[in-house]
Amino acid sequence: MADKIIITKTVDGGIILYGLSHEGEVMKDPNYAPIYCALYPDIVRIVQKHGYALAVHGSLARDFDLICIPWVESPGEPRDVVEAITSELALRCVGEPHKMFHGREVRTISIGFGECFIDLSFMPKQQKSVADYCRACGRPSDSHICKHCGYPSLNNK
DSSP, rough: SSSEEEEETTSSSSSEEEOOOTTTTTTTOSSSSHHHHHHHHHHHHHHHTTTEEEEESSOSSSSSEEEEOOOOOSOOOOHHHHHHHHHTTTTTTEEEEEGGGGOOOOEEEOOTTTOEEEEEEEOOSSSSSGGBTTTTTTTOOOOSOOOOSSSOOOOOO
């Protein structure tokens, strides 16, 4: 148990409690990581239904950075994924989608209080079909014999 508790008011009227350890060191500030962890399984389920894999990026200390990676040949549209997440989990979008480096599309979802939100990124979908890739090595191939590995590419051309 902490020797002292320091109570601080936030700008929006909330209260933050800091505990001092027995050695007098200030404990780390509380964050929303437990909320993010509780939401993760439901978000994964929704994202997978739309053809994406989901990865966590970052510390979860300030916000929840998630990356949707296209995993099937024709994944759903990002707006449909976000609509499913916000409607099924009673959340709301904040602002407009915006583009980041490498064509990544980012949408911000508010969890409903304070600075608790999700930054949901979508990596761009590949424009080529599976038939345009060598099934032996997985690299792009535009002929029956793969120029990368030398094996029959087995593509559908």
